[in-house]
Amino acid sequence: MSYVHAGRDYERDTRYLTTRITADGRDGYPVEPGRYRLVVSRACPWASRAVIVRRLLGLEDVLPMAVAGPVHDERSWTFDLDPGGRDPVLGIERLRDAYLARDPAYDRGITVPAVVDVPTGKVVTNDFAQITLDLSLEWTAHHRPGAPDLYPAVLREEIDAVNEPVYRDVNNGVYRAGFAGSQEAYEAAYDRLFDRLDRLGERLTRSRYLVGDTVTEADVRLFTTLVRFDSVYHGHFKCNRHKLTELPVLWAYARDLFQTPGFGDTVDFDHIRRxxxxxxxxxxxxxxxxxxxxxxxxxxxxxxxxLGGRPFGDGTPPGPVPPQEAVPAAHTPRRHAPMTQ
Structure with a gap:
């Protein structure tokens, strides 16, 4: 599978399945506990957004999750982490099967996150940006008590204004650098990435979170890139002006979020690297x-x-990670034991 095309800029395929799951079911898919399955890979930053938001809102029981393995081939993500290599609910070996169930002529990306309608086995949507917003806005009847408002109406315009350049220059910017097919394309993406990171660092010197005094959708979207930065983007994607650990404000901000329940406890560094x-x-x-x-x-x-602020405002942190969804301890940070004489 080739990601780099000589002489060309990297252009992400954004032809997503935009069907929505809504409270009123206007697209034919109403919110129903247990009806859908959220398919993710912990390696993928776009899927990690959905994993974090689902956990912060307490939707684990009403929207069960399938975790694909960290490695895929040109055909599809696979369920190689499950016994027999099949998702135990959908009964399929490859996520591709759920896309083809939706459209036998499907010729676009087999991407995660994807939400699958369990009764039919069809992918409903893989529109990652809309999925997390709908979890916040359409699944409210099933949010846990004390769940944060990640997309509050009074801050929505500002959140959207922050998210747009973060997506363009940072979330997608690291890919535009890493998959650049020319020196010029690489340097343009590199310059935009670090210019935006510098601006975000300046913004975060004055505020604990990107928008308002609590965690919002904007923080989720930036975090999933920052948490991968030193492990993969700095070296693998040549985003090497600085490591995250060399950017004091962003590094402290990322650690703050990582140590907030719902963020770091969803991160699998082994899957990311592999x-x-x-x-x-x-x-x-x-x-x-x-x-x-x-x-x-x-x-x-x-x-x-x-800097003030509280991650959940007047709400509460999510409870413990369900045992079946816990990231293996070997794939998470551990404090080093002090050296002895």
Whole structure:
């Protein structure tokens, strides 16, 4: 599978399935507990948005989740983490099967996140930006008590204004650098990425969160790129002006979110490293997966409390991660034991 095309800028295929699951079912798919299955990979930043939002809102029981393995081939993500290599609910080996059930002539990306209608086995939507907004706005009847308002009406315009350049220059910007087919395309993406990170750092010197005094959709969207930055984007995608750990404000902000329930407890660094370095064979033809970086600094104090704000406002943090959804301890940061004489 080739991601880099010589002499060309990288252009993301944005032809998503935009059918929506709504409270009134106007697209034919009403919100119903247990009817749908959220298919994700923990390696994927776009899917990680949905994993975080689902957990923050407490939708685990009403929207069950299927986790694909971190590595896919040119055909599809696979359910190789499940016994027998099949999703136990959908009964399929490849996510591709659910896309073809929706449209036998489907010729676009087999992407995650995808929400599948379990009774029919068809993908309803893979429109990752709309999925998280709809979890906030359309699934409200099933939010846990104390769930945060991640997309409050009074801040919506500002959140949208922040999200647009974050997507263009940061979320997608790292891909435009990593998959650039020319020096010019790479340098243009690189410059836009770090210019935007500098601006975000300036903004976050004055405020604990991107918009308002609590966690919002804007923080979720930026976090999923920042948490992957040093593990894959800095080296693998050549986004190497600075590491995240060398950008003091953004590094403290990212640690603050990582240590907030619902964020760091969804992150699987092993899946992240393996996906990028094994799937992108035109960038990393040897298939060697880096052993680093050291993850323990993610648990260091961040000091962002001095800026005020509370992640959940008057609400409460989510409860413990369901055991069946817990990230293996070996794939998460651990504090180093002190050296002894």
């Amino acid at each position: 996906h990028y370095h094994l799937v992108h064979t035109d960038i990393n033809p040897t298939g060697i997966v880096p052993a680093g970086p050291d993850l323990s600094p993610w648990l260091a104090p961040h000091g962002r409390e001095v």
